[in-house]
Structure formats: structure tokens, C-alpha cells
Amino acid sequence: xxxxxxxxxxxxxxxxxxxxEGVSFRVPDGEHAGLIGANGIGKTTxxxxxxxxxxxxxxxxxxEGRVGLMQQFIGSNERPMSVRDFLLAYxxxxxxxxxxxxxxxxxxxxxxxxxxxxxxxxxxxxxWEHAGGYRAEVLWDRCAQAAFGGxxxxxxxxxxxxxxxxxxxxxxxxxxxxxxxxxxxxxxxxNTLDIQGKGxxxxxxxxxxxxxxxxSHDRTVLDRAATRIVTLEGRAAWTHVGGFSTYAExxxxxxxxxxxxxxxxxxxxxRLSEMVKEMKRKAAYNDGWASKARSAEHxxxxxxxxxxxxxxxxxxxVKMR
Numbered sequence: 001x002x003x004x005x006x007x008x009x010x011x012x013x014x015x016x017x018x019x020x021e022g023v024s025f026r027v028p029d030g031e032h033a034g035l036i037g038a039n040g041i042g043k044t045t046x047x048x049x050x051x052x053x054x055x056x057x058x059x060x061x062x063x064e065g066r067v068g069l070m071q072q073f074i075g076s077n078e079r080p081m082s083v084r085d086f087l088l089a090y091x092x093x094x095x096x097x098x099x100x101x102x103x104x105x106x107x108x109x110x111x112x113x114x115x116x117x118x119x120x121x122x123x124x125x126x127x128w129e130h131a132g133g134y135r136a137e138v139l140w141d142r143c144a145q146a147a148f149g150g151x152x153x154x155x156x157x158x159x160x161x162x163x164x165x166x167x168x169x170x171x172x173x174x175x176x177x178x179x180x181x182x183x184x185x186x187x188x189x190x191n192t193l194d195i196q197g198k199g200x201x202x203x204x205x206x207x208x209x210x211x212x213x214x215x216s217h218d219r220t221v222l223d224r225a226a227t228r229i230v231t232l233e234g235r236a237a238w239t240h241v242g243g244f245s246t247y248a249e250x251x252x253x254x255x256x257x258x259x260x261x262x263x264x265x266x267x268x269x270x271r272l273s274e275m276v277k278e279m280k281r282k283a284a285y286n287d288g289w290a291s292k293a294r295s296a297e298h299x300x301x302x303x304x305x306x307x308x309x310x311x312x313x314x315x316x317x318v319k320m321r
Contacts, residue, residue, distance in 0.1 A: 034229050044071075087136075
């Protein structure tokens with residue numbers, strides 16, 4: 001079971017600038033949510049937060065189940081990364097730990113191939129098998145074949161940077177979809193994929209029973225794969241429960257509601273302010289109006305304290321393809 005739930009989350013950047021404030025939304029088990037928003041608004045930051053890689057300044061983030069996060073920029077580490085290390089990064093902790101033991105044993109055996117080193121290597125291989133390493137290699141071979149047509153054994157030490165952008169993205173998607181995560185978080189998974197690759201991605205998301213949150217600027221991918229749309233707007237978020245084909249209509253209705261609430265608030269505030277002015281004007285000539293003026297002032301103060309100004313719909317600058 002996988003559920004994503006954010007409640008009144010605030011994210012502050014170095015320097016004290018607030019990126020998000022009071023963000024709340026929920027993605028129920030098995031739902032596929034498309035996350036949209038203007039470039040630079042903080043979609044990647046929010047994904048890292050939900051994946052547990054960062055912490056909010058305030059509020060709560062609750063994600064049930066094991067999370068698989070696919071980052072937007074694949075294989076862009078400062079140090080060269082092999083296909084093997086790349087695939088290991090998406091593996092479970094037990095497999096990664098066993099792989100580290102095997103590598104350390106191999107390095108020691110290469111320097112000093114004595115009996116102790118050989119026994120250490122045999123022990124590391126046993127740990128690799130116990131952790132499911134050989135099963136993982138079978139899975140990696142299938143993923144590599146699908147992504148760029150090469151088997152894992154002959155591609156294990158190949159540098160990820162020698163793959164095309166589409167091949168790197170497809171390899172990451174293959175391993176994420178094939179791994180036993182409960183929740184998938186995908187940062188622009190359609191970026192760099194060709195038309196055929198996007199069609200494959202749409203099908204994979206649509207047919208996957210797990211909870212998926214993915215960032216996309218592609219109308220077609222969103223319409224075919226998302227069951228709800230979460231929009232980052234201003235410093236907050238709102239959710240449309242439905243596909244992208246009905247999103248524009250839902251946003252227009254939301255804008256109308258927010259504008260109407262804001263108009264009613266301003267009208268009432270203006271009415272109370274004018275009442276205070278009128279009472280004070282009369283009190284200047286008649287002391288009998290002084291208590292009424294103070295009462296009107298208190299009423300205005302209570303209104304401003306009790307009634308938070310409704311948000312106005314933010315200007316949306318989402319670039320869609």
C-alpha cells in the first residue's frame with residue numbers, strides 16, 4: 001500500500017526565502033498524479049522532500065511504503081558512473097551493501113591474492129547471493145536489453161554518459177518500474193524520450209497498480225496516464241481529481257470561485273471601513289456617537305483578525321508541450 005500526504009508543508013530556502021507555504025494534498029493508494037507547475041517553482045524540491053531526501057521547515061510529510069525516486073537528470077554525477085553502479089543505485093539496501101562487499105573483496109584479491117583474500121571473496125559472493133544479487137543481475141540484463149539493446153554482463157562497466165539521453169532515461173524507468181517499490185516518484189520521465197518511448201511510458205504508468213506521482217509538461221502523457229492533477233501555484237498547491245482533458249475547465253471554475261470569495265471579502269471590509277469613518281465623522285460633532293464609533297472599529301478589527309483574506313488565483317505560467 002502506498003499513500004502520499006502533505007499537510008501544511010512549508011519549505012524555506014537558504015537565506016530565509018519561502019518556496020512553499022501551507023502546501024497540502026493527498027495521493028491515495030493506487031492513484032497516478034501528475035504534478036505540474038511553472039519552471040523553477042520547485043517541483044523537484046517537493047519530490048525530494050516526499051522521497052525523504054530533504055525535510056520541511058514546517059508541516060508533515062507522510063509517505064506509506066517504499067519509495068522509488070527517478071531524478072530528472074540521469075547519470076549527471078560529477079564522477080563517471082558505470083551502468084552497474086547506476087542500476088545499483090535503484091536497488092534495495094541489502095543488494096547495495098552486498099555489492100560493496102564484493103567490490104572490496106575483489107580489490108583486496110587483486111592486490112594480495114592470498115588464502116585469506118580468497119576466503120573473503122568467497123564470503124562476499126555468498127552474501128551477494130543471499131541478498132538476491134544474482135536475481136538482480138537477471139533483472140538488470142532485462143532492463144539493459146530493453147533500454148539500449150545490450151546485455152548487462154557486457155555493459156556492466158560501460159559509462160552511463162556514453163548512452164544517449166533517451167537510453168539513460170529508459171534504463172532508469174525500466175529498473176524503477178521493475179523494482180518492488182510501493183510508491184514511484186518520477187521527475188519528468190517523458191523528457192528525452194521519443195514518441196515510441198512516450199507511448200511505452202504512458203502504458204506503463206496507466207497499467208501500474210501502484211501509487212505514482214510524476215512531473216510532466218506533456219499534455220498527452222498527462223491526459224493518458226494521470227488520474228488526478230496536482231498544481232503548484234504561487235506558494236501553495238491544489239488538486240484536480242480527474243484527467244488533464246478536464247483540467248482547464250476545473251481551473252477556470254477555481255479561478256471564478258477564488259475571485260468571488262476575494263471580491264466578497266473586499267466588499268465586506270470596505271463596508272465596515274466606511275462605517276467606521278462615518279461613525280467617527282459623526283462622533284466629531286456629537287459625543288453620543290463615540291461609543292458607536294469604537295464598536296464599529298472593534299467589529300472591523302475582529303473581522304480582519306477572524307477572516308483571513310482569501311487567496312487570489314495566481315497567474316499560471318505553465319509551459320506545456
